[in-house]
Amino acid sequence: MSAHPPSPSSSSTGHPVTFTRVPGAQPPVEEPGVRQTRRKKTAAGYKAIEDSIRFGVGMAGTKNTLMTFPNLNQVKGFNCQSCAWPNPDDDRSIAEFCENGFKAVSYEADTRRLTPKFFREHSIADLAARSDHWLGEQGRLTEPLVRRPGSTHYEPVTWNEVFQLMATELKALDSPHQAIFYTSGRTSNETAFLYQLFARAFGTNNLPDCSNMCHESTSVAMPPMLGIGKACVKLQDVETADAIFILGQNPGTNHPRMMTALQKMKEAGGKLVFVNPLPETGAFRFKNPQDLLHPTRIPRFLFGRGTELSDMWLPVRINGDMAFLKGLMKDMLEHEDAHPGSVFDHDFIRLHTEGYEELIEVLRATSWDDILHSSGLSRQQIREASAIAMQARSTVVCWCMGLTQHKNAVATIQDIINFLFLRGNIGRPGAGPCPVRGHSNVQGDRTMGIWDKADGDFLDKLATEFNIDPPREDGYDTVAAVKAMHDGSAKFFFAMGGNFLSSPSDTEYTAAALQNCRLTAHVSIKLNRSHLITGQTALILPCLGRTEIDRQAGGEQFQTNEDTMGVVNPTRGVIEPASPHLLSESAIVAGLAKATLGVSTPIDWDAYVADYDLIRDKIEATIPGFPSFNARIREGTFYLPNPPRDERRFETPSGKAVFKAHPLTRCDVPPGHLLLTTIRSHDQFNTTIYRNDDRYRGIFNGRRVIFMNEDDLHDLNLVQGQMVDITSHFKGEQRHAEKFMVAPYPIPKGCAAAYYPETNVLVPLDSTADESNTPTSKSIIITVHSPAEQFLSNGAVPR
Ligand SMILES: Nc1nc2c(c(=O)[nH]1)N[C@H]1C(S)=C(S)[C@@H](COP(=O)(O)OP(=O)(O)OC[C@H]3O[C@@H](n4cnc5c(=O)[nH]c(N)nc54)[C@H](O)[C@@H]3O)O[C@H]1N2
Ligand SMILES: Nc1nc2c(c(=O)[nH]1)N[C@H]1C(S)=C(S)[C@@H](COP(=O)(O)OP(=O)(O)OC[C@H]3O[C@@H](n4cnc5c(=O)[nH]c(N)nc54)[C@H](O)[C@@H]3O)O[C@H]1N2
Ligand SMILES: [Mo]
Numbered sequence: 194m195s196a197h198p199p200s201p202s203s204s205s206t207g208h209p210v211t212f213t214r215v216p217g218a219q220p221p222v223e224e225p226g227v228r229q230t231r232r233k234k235t236a237a238g239y240k241a242i243e244d245s246i247r248f249g250v251g252m253a254g255t256k257n258t259l260m261t262f263p264n265l266n267q268v269k270g271f272n273c274q275s276c277a278w279p280n281p282d283d284d285r286s287i288a289e290f291c292e293n294g295f296k297a298v299s300y301e302a303d304t305r306r307l308t309p310k311f312f313r314e315h316s317i318a319d320l321a322a323r324s325d326h327w328l329g330e331q332g333r334l335t336e337p338l339v340r341r342p343g344s345t346h347y348e349p350v351t352w353n354e355v356f357q358l359m360a361t362e363l364k365a366l367d368s369p370h371q372a373i374f375y376t377s378g379r380t381s382n383e384t385a386f387l388y389q390l391f392a393r394a395f396g397t398n399n400l401p402d403c404s405n406m407c408h409e410s411t412s413v414a415m416p417p418m419l420g421i422g423k424a425c426v427k428l429q430d431v432e433t434a435d436a437i438f439i440l441g442q443n444p445g446t447n448h449p450r451m452m453t454a455l456q457k458m459k460e461a462g463g464k465l466v467f468v469n470p471l472p473e474t475g476a477f478r479f480k481n482p483q484d485l486l487h488p489t490r491i492p493r494f495l496f497g498r499g500t501e502l503s504d505m506w507l508p509v510r511i512n513g514d515m516a517f518l519k520g521l522m523k524d525m526l527e528h529e530d531a532h533p534g535s536v537f538d539h540d541f542i543r544l545h546t547e548g549y550e551e552l553i554e555v556l557r558a559t560s561w562d563d564i565l566h567s568s569g570l571s572r573q574q575i576r577e578a579s580a581i582a583m584q585a586r587s588t589v590v591c592w593c594m595g596l597t598q599h600k601n602a603v604a605t606i607q608d609i610i611n612f613l614f615l616r617g618n619i620g621r622p623g624a625g626p627c628p629v630r631g632h633s634n635v636q637g638d639r640t641m642g643i644w645d646k647a648d649g650d651f652l653d654k655l656a657t658e659f660n661i662d663p664p665r666e667d668g669y670d671t672v673a674a675v676k677a678m679h680d681g682s683a684k685f686f687f688a689m690g691g692n693f694l695s696s697p698s699d700t701e702y703t704a705a706a707l708q709n710c711r712l713t714a715h716v717s718i719k720l721n722r723s724h725l726i727t728g729q730t731a732l733i734l735p736c737l738g739r740t741e742i743d744r745q746a747g748g749e750q751f752q753t754n755e756d757t758m759g760v761v762n763p764t765r766g767v768i769e770p771a772s773p774h775l776l777s778e779s780a781i782v783a784g785l786a787k788a789t790l791g792v793s794t795p796i797d798w799d800a801y802v803a804d805y806d807l808i809r810d811k812i813e814a815t816i817p818g819f820p821s822f823n824a825r826i827r828e829g830t831f832y833l834p835n836p837p838r839d840e841r842r843f844e845t846p847s848g849k850a851v852f853k854a855h856p857l858t859r860c861d862v863p864p865g866h867l868l869l870t871t872i873r874s875h876d877q878f879n880t881t882i883y884r885n886d887d888r889y890r891g892i893f894n895g896r897r898v899i900f901m902n903e904d905d906l907h908d909l910n911l912v913q914g915q916m917v918d919i920t921s922h923f924k925g926e927q928r929h930a931e932k933f934m935v936a937p938y939p940i941p942k943g944c945a946a947a948y949y950p951e952t953n954v955l956v957p958l959d960s961t962a963d964e965s966n967t968p969t970s971k972s973i974i975i976t977v978h979s980p981a982e983q984f985l986s987n988g989a990v991p992r
Contacts, residue, residue: 217321218694218704218726219954220896222932225885227895229913229936232472233888235499236445236452237292238480240888245295248883253302257768261302261740264767265290268829271739272764274301274379275878277630277757278448279428282830286483291449296876296883301718301738302768305332312338312347321725325695325950326882328720334735335772342729352776352784355714355732360788362685362712362730369396369664371684373674376402376643377691378632379739381752381764383808384778385634385641386816387801388689391786393652394661394794398668399683402643403691404635405671407594410602410965411628412639418610418851419619419626420844423636424758425837426589426625432457434623436585438578440468440514440609441595441971445475445889446875448593448629452479456500464581467503469595470511470870470940471900474889476503505578510569511868511944512599512860512972517575518608519857520564523556524579525615536583538617545841548852552611555854567859569941587623588613593631595870598971602962604855611852619850620841630757631879637755640816640833645670654815660795671697672958672966678706686713686728687785689778692880694723698956698968699928716781718771721880737777741766745777747804753826759833761819763826779805862943862974866922867905869973871949871956880950887948892936899977900938900946909977911935917977919947921955928955931980945975 250258264270266280266289273290275297280289290298311331317340320328339350339358350358363372374392376385392400404412412422419425431437431454444451455465456479467476479502484494509517529536542549565572582588590609596602610626618624630636642651645668652663669677675697677683686693686707693715697703707713710728717724718738724731737743743750743766751765776784783798790796801808806823813822818833825831836842843850862868873879874887874896886893890900899919901911911917915935921928930952940946949970960969 214701215704215708215726217318217722219700220325220722220951221322222897225894227898227934228893229898229934230891230893232891233474235478235480236475236889237449237482238499241292242482244888245292249295249299253299254304257302257304258299260768261298262288262290262295265294265298268763269765271766272633272754272762273297274633274739276448277633277636278450279756279758279760280762281428286486288483288486293446293449293878297878298740300329300881300883302740303332303719306335306771307332307720308335309349316345317347317725317727318345320720321722324882325722325880326885328722329881331720333718333771334720334733336774337735338733340727340731347733350732355734356784356788358730358732359687359712359714359785363395363789366685370399370668371682372397373399373401373669373678373683373686375671375674375686375688375691375693376400376638377689378403378635378638379690380634380638380778381754382634382637382641382761382812383752383805384689384782385638385643386808386812387779387782389642390655390659390796391782393655393663394659394786394790394796396664398645398647398664398666399674400643400645401669401671401674402635402638403632403696404639405645405966406696406968406970407631407635408597408628409967410597410962411606413965414603414606415610415626417845418607418853419837421835421837423835424625424627425619425835426627427758427832427838428454430623430625431455431589431627433461434458434463434585434587434589436464436466436581436588438466438468438588438590439476440590440592442591442593442629443469443473443475443873444629445473445479447631447873449475451629453481453483455479455502456481459500459502464504464585465502466505466507466578466581468507468509468514468517470508470944471946472506472508472939476506478502504581505574507570507574507578508939508941510567510941511870512601513568513570514596515601515605515608516564516567516857517570518605518612519556519559520561520568520570520575521579521582522608522612522615523559523561523564524575525583526553526556528583537615541617542614545843546614546850546852547847548854551854552852555856559857563857563859567857582616587621588616588618589623589625589627591627591629593629595971598962598967598969600960600962600969600972601858602967603964604858607853607855614850614852620837620839625838628757633756634754636757636759637753637761640755641812642816651815658811658814670966672961672968675699675703675706675958678709681709684711686710688715688723690716692721692723694726695721695880695950695953698953698960698970699958700950700954702958716778734781735772735775736781737766737770737775739764739766740768741770741775742768743777745780745803750777750805752805753809755833759835760830761826761833762830777802779808860972866974866976867901867943867945869919869921869945869947869952869955869975870971871952871973872946874948890938895934896948896951897933898936898947899933900936900940902940902942902944903937904942905945906935906937911977911979913937916980918980919952919955920976920978921957922974922976923957923960926957928957930954945977
């Protein structure tokens with residue numbers, strides 16, 4: 194099976210990419226009037242409480258709100274569906290959640306229902322013309338739905354027919370590799386394990402997941418250096434670090450509970466360096482609503498100005514992080530040269546690492562001119578950041594999508610690890626790499642074997658444990674899956690959650706790919722755009738959410754998740770399911786597996802669904818780190834083993850931590866062009882749009898906004914509030930997105946930012962990170978022009 198079929202439009206150079214637009218593939222352009230006001234200077238505070246309650250009660254009602262929140266992130270309750278930030282090991286607060294967790298839970302615990310009448314009244318085309326926000330507002334799915342070939346509407350269908358339909362299609366394929374099984378990172382460990390087992394028993398490793406678009410660059414960068422692709426810190430290390438560097442992450446919006454840890458770190462005297470093209474509100478001042486739960490801290494919340502977080506904000510150019518990291522290390526090297534032994538941890542380097550000399554050679558060869566040009570920072574800014582790094586006895590580096598979604602992402606992340614190695618910042622308190630994962634169980638899903646790569650040892654174990662013959666060739670990742678559907682080499686698409694139309698790059702191309710399938714099926718809790726751009730036959734399969742009680746033949750079940758620090762947590766729903774027709778995700782996998790594989794495999798799918806303990810026993814038997822899984826999880830949470838963190842041991846081929854030296858990649862943007870990064874607003878979870886606001890950045894009532902530097906506005910003859918179209922440029926191809934409001938913003942000159950998923954149409958499918966194949970959603974070369982203007986084919990904008 195070829196993993197990389199031809200590119201979308203490799204034949205066309207120098208011309209706009211002429212995709213026929215698929216109606217409804219992109220969110221509609223018409224929006225109420227968008228408004229820009231002043232950006233906020235303090236994160237959270239009263240407004241966070243007020244907003245959460247208003248949104249939460251409005252959506253989930255008082256009863257569901259009162260039933261869910263006391264149980265959220267409690268050991269006997271359920272885990273938040275929002276981000277993967279960990280809970281404290283002990284001493285959990287009675288309100289262990291944040292504003293955006295509140296929104297995520299309420300969104301699921303919605304009291305509104307999608308009835309058969311709704312689907313009779315709304316054709317698929319009608320639904321596709323609505324906004325993403327509107328789709329989510331219509332309530333929970335209540336029964337399985339089918340769109341039969343040629344039909345304009347979805348209609349109810351029985352679960353039995355659902356499984357028969359899918360099994361018939363799967364059995365009719367010429368090869369198992371014509372089927373694709375996608376996963377979004379909300380799926381539990383138990384479902385993920387069963388799901389990958391089914392895909393492999395069926396005969397394919399086509400298991401793309403949201404991780405391919407997310408932290409894949411991290412998962413590729415870290416193992417060759419550390420022997421593991423996960424964070425090597427515990428929550429306590431973040432709270433007690435002497436210095437924390439945060440690169441390419443907006444914790445105030447996307448991991449708000451991380452702010453409590455940063456507050457503790459600051460109160461203990463730590464320093465925070467925030468590296469980001471944007472002055473994100475959450476990085477500066479934080480008023481912690483949790484303070485209201487501690488009598489001694491209430492006055493601080495009521496009368497204080499909030500905790501000052503960042504000691505330094507470095508407004509790096511988009512994708513200037515590698516240059517910054519090289520500058521940081523080069524400055525440290527200059528001090529080390531002047532006073533040998535004063536900066537680097539030579540004992541650690543000698544005893545535990547290899548590749549040091551090569552790194553030093555690269556640092557010496559990298560010029561300050563290149564560093565300053567590419568980073569967009571001054572020598573003085575780098576000097577000050579380096580002083581913080583050199584004074585700190587322990588340093589943690591956190592990063593997220595601002596680093597992973599660039600062409601050179603893997604090499605940049607490897608420079609973070611190089612930086613940490615130089616001062617032995619690994620395997621000791623308050624120190625280490627901290628990639629912050631996005632989806633609440635995306636890390637667990639990968640641990641469970643959701644991976645398009647064929648991992649020989651794991652497949653051997655599956656073969657022995659289940660008496661199956663799993664395929665040994667790599668499958669499709671997300672980008673390869675889109676291409677395979679587009680060129681017809683894949684015909685069956687199944688998604689365990691997520692929004693496969695709106696999350697990947699090149700929306701119009703992805704839409705055509707999905708439409709090219711014989712069957713598309715989505716397991717989901719609510720409607721989203723992927724359900725509306727379908728294959729010949731389409732299925733929507735409604736499942737239980739994490740808030741809901743999961744009753745099976747063997748009684749009430751609980752499941753487990755793994756957070757970004759490798760802690761396995763139990764999660765147990767507390768409210769009645771939204772409808773009696775919902776199945777658990779595991780039951781859906783089992784139904785599909787039974788109908789497809791029949792008695793051809795010796796796996797008793799019904800038994801696993803009746804009692805998830807049996808799935809956990811199999812996880813224990815096949816995946817390292819889960820001894821006595823069922824017993825331990827009943828006692829609470831536990832950490833998965835992490836050799837670099839726990840023992841300074843590195844499971845690399847040489848047993849050493851490995852420095853990786855790369856020359857600095859310059860990122861030059863042609864004159865008249867800008868570099869665009871795509872970001873999340875404060876009121877969305879990925880493609881789920883809670884509301885059309887972005888309070889911290891001062892944007893209200895709309896999402897089609899492009900943040901630009903004042904100087905660029907001036908150079909391009911643009912003014913605040915003006916509507917512009919955006920064109921992206923890649924290898925001579927052009928892609929277009931219409932009607933964005935110009936919003937002047939403190940972002941480095943030459944850089945721009947706009948929201949995802951509205952701008953995914955601009956990201957070329959072939960523009961991916963080296964090695965990890967992650968779409969480069971954070972560096973897109975664009976031009977902007979007012980709609981009336983005729984723009985020139987070379988991309989230059991007429992004055
Ligand atoms: N409420 C909420 N929580 C979420 C999510 C959500 O959508 N909403 N999504 C979840 C998921 S799946 C993920 S992966 C995470 C995402 O969490 P983040 O990575 O924080 O999300 P993004 O909005 O993509 O933000 C990237 C940040 O990097 C900055 N940035 C952009 N380009 C660059 C660059 O070149 N260099 C640097 N240094 N910075 C850059 C942006 O200004 C922004 O602050 O959050 C998770 N949590
Ligand atoms: N341009 C651009 N593109 C990006 C990114 C970016 O920063 N910029 N970020 C990328 C990243 S980091 C990620 S992780 C991906 C996200 O990609 P996905 O994970 O595919 O997308 P989500 O929007 O998180 O999926 C939301 C859908 O999941 C369904 N859902 C919610 N809860 C459940 C549940 O309990 N069970 C099931 N079965 N379904 C449920 C809902 O129907 C909801 O519509 O997008 C990527 N795409
Ligand atoms: Mo993500």
